[in-house]
Amino acid sequence: MTVDSQTRPMRKDAARNRGLLVAAARDVFARRGLEASLDDVARQAGVGVGTAYRHFGNKYDLAAAVMHEVIAGVVADAERACLDPDPWSALVGFLEGMLVLQTTDRGLREVMMGVRDPQSELEVHDQLEKPVSRLLERCREAGALRDDVVMSDVGCVLMMLCQVADVAADHTPDLWRRYLPILLAGLTPDGPPLVGTPLSDEAFRVASASYQTGRVRGARPTDARDRSGEQVAQ
Amino acid sequence: MTVDSQTRPMRKDAARNRGLLVAAARDVFARRGLEASLDDVARQAGVGVGTAYRHFGNKYDLAAAVMHEVIAGVVADAERACLDPDPWSALVGFLEGMLVLQTTDRGLREVMMGVRDPQSELEVHDQLEKPVSRLLERCREAGALRDDVVMSDVGCVLMMLCQVADVAADHTPDLWRRYLPILLAGLTPDGPPLVGTPLSDEAFRVASASYQTGRVRGARPTDARDRSGEQVAQ
Amino acid sequence: MTVDSQTRPMRKDAARNRGLLVAAARDVFARRGLEASLDDVARQAGVGVGTAYRHFGNKYDLAAAVMHEVIAGVVADAERACLDPDPWSALVGFLEGMLVLQTTDRGLREVMMGVRDPQSELEVHDQLEKPVSRLLERCREAGALRDDVVMSDVGCVLMMLCQVADVAADHTPDLWRRYLPILLAGLTPDGPPLVGTPLSDEAFRVASASYQTGRVRGARPTDARDRSGEQVAQ
Amino acid sequence: MTVDSQTRPMRKDAARNRGLLVAAARDVFARRGLEASLDDVARQAGVGVGTAYRHFGNKYDLAAAVMHEVIAGVVADAERACLDPDPWSALVGFLEGMLVLQTTDRGLREVMMGVRDPQSELEVHDQLEKPVSRLLERCREAGALRDDVVMSDVGCVLMMLCQVADVAADHTPDLWRRYLPILLAGLTPDGPPLVGTPLSDEAFRVASASYQTGRVRGARPTDARDRSGEQVAQ
DNA sequence: TATGAATGAGAGTTCATTCAT
DNA sequence: AATGAATGAACTCTCATTCAT
The missing domain is CATH 1.10.357.10 (Tetracycline Repressor, domain 2)
Structure with a gap:
């Protein structure tokens, strides 16, 4: 709330969040593909989903x-x-x-x-x-x-x-x-x-x-299983 | 699951519907990819969803x-x-x-x-x-x-x-x-x-x-555009 | 799953909705039994289904x-x-x-x-x-x-x-x-x-x-599994 | 088709089917409860679902x-x-x-x-x-x-x-x-x-x-009636 | 500005019941 | 009379996106 609003308010935090989000997205997407949910990305980044939308639309x-x-x-x-x-x-x-x-x-x-x-x-x-x-x-x-x-x-x-x-x-x-x-x-x-x-x-x-x-999303109730910890084997 | 073609020759209407379904699927999938919904396929085939599930599981x-x-x-x-x-x-x-x-x-x-x-x-x-x-x-x-x-x-x-x-x-x-x-x-x-x-x-x-x-599934706006004529607004 | 009550005190509106949901569920379940749909519960609570799932999984x-x-x-x-x-x-x-x-x-x-x-x-x-x-x-x-x-x-x-x-x-x-x-x-x-x-x-x-x-039917994807082995040939 | 239609046509078959259905239902319901589907019962009885409806409504x-x-x-x-x-x-x-x-x-x-x-x-x-x-x-x-x-x-x-x-x-x-x-x-x-x-x-x-x-879920008409008064406008 | 709760349109799938064959 | 294909409403659950806090 009360930051020194002289220079450029929040800029540093914003940049940091942006960075966290991109890093998290890279990791999450790398492992699960683009179908991973933004909630998961935001969670991993440690920020709210809203923040992701503020930064990326x-x-x-x-x-x-x-x-x-x-x-x-x-x-x-x-x-x-x-x-x-x-x-x-x-x-x-x-x-x-x-x-x-x-x-x-x-x-x-x-x-x-x-x-x-x-x-x-x-x-x-x-x-x-x-x-x-x-x-x-x-x-x-x-x-x-x-x-x-x-x-x-x-x-x-x-x-x-x-x-x-x-x-x-x-x-x-x-x-x-x-x-x-x-x-x-x-x-x-x-x-x-x-x-x-x-x-x-x-x-x-x-x-x-x-x-x-x-990838063929929704094709099977696999989804849920698929998501948990990225299981392999059987 | 897929209708057994050995035991019995399949009823005429069933065969027709199966054909309609496959044709519709081919068309719909060809245009929109596999992510198209079965409801859409069934609608295009002119049959109920249940029929699709009866034939294909x-x-x-x-x-x-x-x-x-x-x-x-x-x-x-x-x-x-x-x-x-x-x-x-x-x-x-x-x-x-x-x-x-x-x-x-x-x-x-x-x-x-x-x-x-x-x-x-x-x-x-x-x-x-x-x-x-x-x-x-x-x-x-x-x-x-x-x-x-x-x-x-x-x-x-x-x-x-x-x-x-x-x-x-x-x-x-x-x-x-x-x-x-x-x-x-x-x-x-x-x-x-x-x-x-x-x-x-x-x-x-x-x-x-x-x-x-x-393809980036869930990219809603796209979906909607793609589905033009499907919209309901809000 | 159920909202974590340890880490944070839960937002006021969230708490309110959770309460509405439980109250509605209690009423709906009381009248119609557990088979009532979550959609109905949510409707009665005046919230979206998604909210119900956010709170209860x-x-x-x-x-x-x-x-x-x-x-x-x-x-x-x-x-x-x-x-x-x-x-x-x-x-x-x-x-x-x-x-x-x-x-x-x-x-x-x-x-x-x-x-x-x-x-x-x-x-x-x-x-x-x-x-x-x-x-x-x-x-x-x-x-x-x-x-x-x-x-x-x-x-x-x-x-x-x-x-x-x-x-x-x-x-x-x-x-x-x-x-x-x-x-x-x-x-x-x-x-x-x-x-x-x-x-x-x-x-x-x-x-x-x-x-x-x-028995609380549909409550879990148990259904399918439950049925396996029941099929009698074809 | 061509049965001796003098005595009482089909009576024997009908009775037999009825019996098969009841026996199958008893077995299926005994194992899975009333929630088992009629399709399963009919399958086990070796008759079509339609027959079940003819006999039992x-x-x-x-x-x-x-x-x-x-x-x-x-x-x-x-x-x-x-x-x-x-x-x-x-x-x-x-x-x-x-x-x-x-x-x-x-x-x-x-x-x-x-x-x-x-x-x-x-x-x-x-x-x-x-x-x-x-x-x-x-x-x-x-x-x-x-x-x-x-x-x-x-x-x-x-x-x-x-x-x-x-x-x-x-x-x-x-x-x-x-x-x-x-x-x-x-x-x-x-x-x-x-x-x-x-x-x-x-x-x-x-x-x-x-x-x-x-409770015998799927008893559609009941459901609908039951639900009336649930709607909260929109 | 950041948060995360809320939304709600789908998606896949099931099954009692009807009806053409 | 028997069959089993067809129907479609209903159900649970997901997730991109919005919006009150």
């Missing part, structure tokens, strides 16, 4: 803010990559970094694979555009990248691998590494052999099966 | 039944492909056919990209396994496919492209054609150039934006 | 809360009865009081005659145990009660009369008074000896608990 | 029919009891027999403890009235029964013990034996006088009838 905006945080790091990575003397390996490293990130974060995958809000998408895009296109440009100059490759192609490559990572998350989280070379080769003239073991057919079934759990 | 089983129908066609395609004198173009044609199918069907994409129920998934898998692996075998014999390619690789390729198709569904539904050659090349030694136009940056934003519509 | 918990309120009074009665110089008339008065209460409250009868949730049942039991067993002890000392009478016998007596009250509720609400003397006589030294083993206190809890299973 | 009537069957046996018992040279032990034996019956039959207990349909109740009453009142009369003549004991008192005694049996069903099914002597003692000249008016026979019918209202 709706659930998706919060997810976007999480994205924003991640993007900040990713942009830094991209900028660092620009300094690498070998732009191609820098690009590859950048992609790998993002995929590793996504591998452990279900919510991030969901956001990455389908952002809804144009605004936040723009933001992401704008922020990444400069460093990434510079990276691509440098690759092209180095003769490592074909001329017809555009930025969104890189985005699509990422999405595709992300989809693989998502499906295989629980059983073969690194499966994307099997397909990355192929896609990269598609951006250059070379075609490398497939490495690593593929999902066995059995694993594929199980992966596919367990994957969607909780 | 639960929402997911209905989705599986829809899938089943589609798979029947797909399996037929795969078997036809086996007869093609050129196995490689047969494989490519098969993949293209599936993607065309998925391009227009959001629900199918969702099911394809992550089926939840092991049972139906197995069914799909089992049904597809024989014709597809035969196709792969023939490709290998023809020297068109690398030895380390297994069936699940084909599944992953499909998934990846499906993800692209999903994101671009509303604006550049054929975007997957841009990446199919790359992935195919990854299954052979050759690396072809990228063809077609990529998503423009603008298109990418909008596509990404509209994509998720209704 | 599920229908049965609400019933338990209502019970809790009643029990508080009953426990007070029991304690007051302990102070009566004439323990026997105190016991009789206590029983009469409980029956009068139950005569006008169908829901209470249902809860009394078969509580389903072990937890709340325990609570009731625990709370009543001390004052009532003290009352019995004093009766025994006064030579008014046989030695082989245990607490659960009193509970059974209550239940039996409650059943009579239940059946006669609308037409002869006091019918239980006709049989109370008989049962009381059975507890005095003049009565016939009690044969067989009574319900142990533990058994009493479990019996009461498991008894109701599936 | 509604779920409750079927329960009543089950009762009827039981009553037939009980009446026989009662009549046999009348022949016993020792009327008192005959009465006791009769009560014990009924309780043993109820101990293993949850549905029967539910029906016994609250019959809803006046019509069937009447039937029961009428059938039992003669033999039981004769039995009571003989006991009175033998000086074993007090003068103020009426038939409904015996019914109430039965109900009370039935309630005990119900609660203790899973753990101490014979618990009622503990209280039977007490209640019997209450009917002998040694017991305390019965106070108040018993249920008149008429009242007994009506009480029993209205009691169950809304």
Whole structure:
């Protein structure tokens, strides 16, 4: 109530709450996906739901803010990559970094694979555009990248691998590494052999099966069970 | 659960309703994804919800039944492909056919990209396994496919492209054609150039934006908009 | 689940609504039994259903809360009865009081005659145990009660009369008074000896608990599980 | 279709189905109580639900029919009891027999403890009235029964013990034996006088009838009627 | 400004009862 | 007369979002 209202009232608290919320959301979404309730996020953040709405307007905006945080790091990575003397390996490293990130974060995958809000998408895009296109440009100059490759192609490559990572998350989280070379080769003239073991057919079934759990929401009374402590086994 | 087709031939009207239900489900799920409610499906089919439950037991089983129908066609395609004198173009044609199918069907994409129920998934898998692996075998014999390619690789390729198709569904539904050659090349030694136009940056934003519509479930405003004509105001 | 009364004193409006809810539940359950829907209770309380669920988690918990309120009074009665110089008339008065209460409250009868949730049942039991067993002890000392009478016998007596009250509720609400003397006589030294083993206190809890299973219908997702194994082929 | 339609067409089949239904209902209700669905009963009987409705009109009537069957046996018992040279032990034996019956039959207990349909109740009453009142009369003549004991008192005694049996069903099914002597003692000249008016026979019918209202859940019309006056405008 | 209680529109699912076959 | 498919109201419970405190 009575704060020194001279400077900028509450700013510090507000910023702190915002941070707590984003951090909590990142954790909760990472574990349970975007379907987690905002109540849970707020609880974990130690603030009221109302606060979440004051800061983010709706659930998706919060997810976007999480994205924003991640993007900040990713942009830094991209900028660092620009300094690498070998732009191609820098690009590859950048992609790998993002995929590793996504591998452990279900919510991030969901956001990455389908952002809804144009605004936040723009933001992401704008922020990444400069460093990434510079990276691509440098690759092209180095003769490592074909001329017809555009930025969104890189985005699509990422999405595709992300989809693989998502499906295989629980059983073969690194499966994307099997397909990355192929896609990269598609951006250059070379075609490398497939490495690593593929999902066995059995694993594929199980992966596919367990994957969607909780995503086709409401499909089963699973919901409740699903939520309690994230159970696995049976 | 699903009506037993062995013991008895099923009454004519029941069969008709079942057909109506599957057709409606296919349409509704195609447009709005699996999150559409069974009430909506039943309404569109012109039957009561109870009827849906009599035939399918639960929402997911209905989705599986829809899938089943589609798979029947797909399996037929795969078997036809086996007869093609050129196995490689047969494989490519098969993949293209599936993607065309998925391009227009959001629900199918969702099911394809992550089926939840092991049972139906197995069914799909089992049904597809024989014709597809035969196709792969023939490709290998023809020297068109690398030895380390297994069936699940084909599944992953499909998934990846499906993800692209999903994101671009509303604006550049054929975007997957841009990446199919790359992935195919990854299954052979050759690396072809990228063809077609990529998503423009603008298109990418909008596509990404509209994509998720209704997927981040509970995103009410979206739902409502999506359901236009359903509203009741307040 | 039930609002935590330790950490914080609960907001004023919340407390008010909780009170309204319990009052409404008591009234609705009293008139229509536990099968009345939570929607109806909420409507009568003048709050949304969601509020009911915020406070009670599920229908049965609400019933338990209502019970809790009643029990508080009953426990007070029991304690007051302990102070009566004439323990026997105190016991009789206590029983009469409980029956009068139950005569006008169908829901209470249902809860009394078969509580389903072990937890709340325990609570009731625990709370009543001390004052009532003290009352019995004093009766025994006064030579008014046989030695082989245990607490659960009193509970059974209550239940039996409650059943009579239940059946006669609308037409002869006091019918239980006709049989109370008989049962009381059975507890005095003049009565016939009690044969067989009574319900142990533990058994009493479990019996009461498991008894109701599936009766307060819809109260839990028990339903489905309950039915499994019942299906006769197809 | 083509049966010999000379004698009485279908009569045999109909009777057989009726029998199957009652038997199935008895078994299903015995195990799961009256809340079991008619579909389950019909399935177990091996007939369609429609057939059940043709024969019984509604779920409750079927329960009543089950009762009827039981009553037939009980009446026989009662009549046999009348022949016993020792009327008192005959009465006791009769009560014990009924309780043993109820101990293993949850549905029967539910029906016994609250019959809803006046019509069937009447039937029961009428059938039992003669033999039981004769039995009571003989006991009175033998000086074993007090003068103020009426038939409904015996019914109430039965109900009370039935309630005990119900609660203790899973753990101490014979618990009622503990209280039977007490209640019997209450009917002998040694017991305390019965106070108040018993249920008149008429009242007994009506009480029993209205009691169950809304308990055999799903009895739709009742529900609706019951709810009127609940609405709080909007 | 922060809080968290309140809201209420759904969602999935069940089942007594009706009615076309 | 029998069948069992169809119906749809009712029920419990969830959760994004709003709003009084």
